[in-house]
Amino acid sequence: MWETFVQHQSVEEIMNDKGLAKIGDAIVNLCYSLAKSKVLGNATGDKVKDSILARAIRATEVYRHISHRTDSGKAADAYEAIVAYLWMKERITVQEIVENLVQTLQIDSKTNRKREEVIAAQSFQHFLEQHITLLP
Amino acid sequence: MWETFVQHQSVEEIMNDKGLAKIGDAIVNLCYSLAKSKVLGNATGDKVKDSILARAIRATEVYRHISHRTDSGKAADAYEAIVAYLWMKERITVQEIVENLVQTLQIDSKTNRKREEVIAAQSFQHFLEQHITLLP
Numbered sequence: 001m002w003e004t005f006v007q008h009q010s011v012e013e014i015m016n017d018k019g020l021a022k023i024g025d026a027i028v029n030l031c032y033s034l035a036k037s038k039v040l041g042n043a044t045g046d047k048v049k050d051s052i053l054a055r056a057i058r059a060t061e062v063y064r065h066i067s068h069r070t071d072s073g074k075a076a077d078a079y080e081a082i083v084a085y086l087w088m089k090e091r092i093t094v095q096e097i098v099e100n101l102v103q104t105l106q107i108d109s110k111t112n113r114k115r116e117e118v119i120a121a122q123s124f125q126h127f128l129e130q131h132i133t134l135l136p
Numbered sequence: 137m138w139e140t141f142v143q144h145q146s147v148e149e150i151m152n153d154k155g156l157a158k159i160g161d162a163i164v165n166l167c168y169s170l171a172k173s174k175v176l177g178n179a180t181g182d183k184v185k186d187s188i189l190a191r192a193i194r195a196t197e198v199y200r201h202i203s204h205r206t207d208s209g210k211a212a213d214a215y216e217a218i219v220a221y222l223w224m225k226e227r228i229t230v231q232e233i234v235e236n237l238v239q240t241l242q243i244d245s246k247t248n249r250k251r252e253e254v255i256a257a258q259s260f261q262h263f264l265e266q267h268i269t270l271l272p
Contacts, residue, residue: 001231002170004177005173005178005179017179019173019178019179019180019181020179021181022169022179022180022181022182023166023169023170023173023179023181025165025181026162026165026166026169026181027166029161029162029165030159030162030163030166033158033159033162034138034159037141037155037159041140042141042155043141043153043155043156043158043159043220044155044158044159045155045157045158045159045161045162046158084179094230095137
């Protein structure tokens with residue numbers, strides 16, 4: 001269904017696709033909201049800040065494909081574009097992303113926001129590391 | 137997978153579930169971004185404003201279940217909660233929502249923002265009207 005939008009030949013091409021990043025932004029927010037709901041046991045949601053995704057991607061080997069220095073916004077866009085690519089290529093489903101995040105999202109109703117952000121970044125890093133081999 | 141979060145007995149209960157609304161917010165943004173990408177032929181995305189979803193839900197018969205006057209934020213939350221409910225109950229998939237929106241999303245690269253918002257509200261209204269019977 002989305003094949004025409006994901007004809008990229010390289011990781012660099014994916015990470016620079018601003019359109020994919022916009023779609024990925026919504027996928028990331030959806031998956032994080034669902035993962036958090038599952039962990040806490042009640043429906044809830046959150047927008048995932050750029051700083052969280054930037055921290056996650058900078059900790060992975062994918063990041064070396066971004067040659068020049070990037071700000072948090074651009075690093076987060078790169079993460080989001082990768083997620084959109086994997087989903088639109090049907091390499092991964094929303095349910096699978098959620099299940100992967102849940103594995104490492106060790107928060108509870110008392111976890112403060114700062115701590116949650118650190119843990120969320122680790123979960124997103126873990127997810128990306130597990131799926132790097134699915135990228136071109 | 138999400139059954140425990142969607143045990144609601146009535147539409148009113150769904151529309152007042154703030155947690156569901158947060159999840160629905162991400163689903164709505166994802167589906168609109170995908171529908172817009174499909175219509176325009178290139179990957180792109182947009183956050184759907186509260187005013188668009190408020191206009192959509194107020195034009196449907198579901199709205200009479202909101203007894204008191206509501207602002208745009210609350211009306212949009214009600215719309216988002218309904219979408220999350222339908223998706224989490226597995227009554228509808230992301231692909232199906234996108235295909236439904238695409239049917240009426242008559243925009244092109246030259247459509248200005250104001251006009252796009254009017255058309256988007258009509259598409260979301262159309263979607264809801266088509267799925268009212270799936271609600272409790």
